[in-house]
Amino acid sequence: xxxxxxxxxxxxxxxxxxxxxxxxxxxxxxxxxxxxxxxxxxxxxxxxxxxxxxxxxxxxxxxxxxxxxxxxxxxxxxxxxxxxxxxxxxxxxxxxxxxxxxxxxxxxxxxx
Amino acid sequence: xxxxxxxxxxxxxxxxxxxxxxxxxxxxxxxxxxxxxxxxxxxxxxxxxxxxxxxxxxxxxxxxxxxxxxxxxxxxxxxxxxxxxxxxxxxxxxxxxxxxxxxxxxxxxxxxxx
Numbered sequence: 681x682x683x684x685x686x687x688x689x690x691x692x693x694x695x696x697x698x699x700x701x702x703x704x705x706x707x708x709x710x711x712x713x714x715x716x717x718x719x720x721x722x723x724x725x726x727x728x729x730x731x732x733x734x735x736x737x738x739x740x741x742x743x744x745x746x747x748x749x750x751x752x753x754x755x756x757x758x759x760x761x762x763x764x765x766x767x768x769x770x771x772x773x774x775x776x777x778x779x780x781x782x783x784x785x786x787x788x789x790x791x792x
Numbered sequence: 793x794x795x796x797x798x799x800x801x802x803x804x805x806x807x808x809x810x811x812x813x814x815x816x817x818x819x820x821x822x823x824x825x826x827x828x829x830x831x832x833x834x835x836x837x838x839x840x841x842x843x844x845x846x847x848x849x850x851x852x853x854x855x856x857x858x859x860x861x862x863x864x865x866x867x868x869x870x871x872x873x874x875x876x877x878x879x880x881x882x883x884x885x886x887x888x889x890x891x892x893x894x895x896x897x898x899x900x901x902x903x904x905x906x
Contacts, residue, residue: 723897729894769834771834778825781837782834785832
């Protein structure tokens with residue numbers, strides 16, 4: 681069945697360092713890959729997404745890369761700040777299918 | 793503008809009772825999704841609608857769960873004869889269109905079955 685694996689489950693970095701979270705997916709028909717940030721007690725918030733026709737997308741300190749051949753995609757956060765501390769979820773979907781299949785989440789802690 | 797809203801925000805019920813959870817999507821959004829999120833886990837897909845048509849209900853755990861969106865706007869997720877294992881955060885999301893569109897999540901309904 682459809683599955684998304686996410687690693688690591690926890691990640692602790694010093695303020696100013698980079699953080700990388702990796703995901704692999706099983707459904708080769710997946711072509712939309714969003715990333716969500718969820719702070720404690722809050723709803724998931726979309727922070728960046730990538731579609732299958734591009735290999736990389738950047739938005740300020742956040743970037744996502746996609747390797748369709750290997751069926752994996754990654755989130756890169758540079759110059760981390762304490763407010764980046766949260767749980768991050770990757771997800772995958774087929775454009776025509778709609779439903780998102782989520783990874784298990786990564787709890788990122790940025791220490792000042 | 794207003795985001796996705798859900799009501800009630802918290803629901804405590806006794807085992808065996810029926811519950812109805814409501815989702816009000818962003819105005820004009822065609823697609824509406826229901827997910828269930830256990831503590832510390834990613835949202836798990838339940839079902840979704842385009843306009844009033846239920847497109848996929850493969851994620852509904854069993855026939856005690858049902859959902860409707862009769863006028864293509866507000867949706868209701870109903871759980872009949874609730875069980876303790878149904879306790880979770882139920883989240884709704886909506887998106888503008890059908891293809892490649894960002895899903896915006898609501899605040900969720902925290903369901904506790906005693």
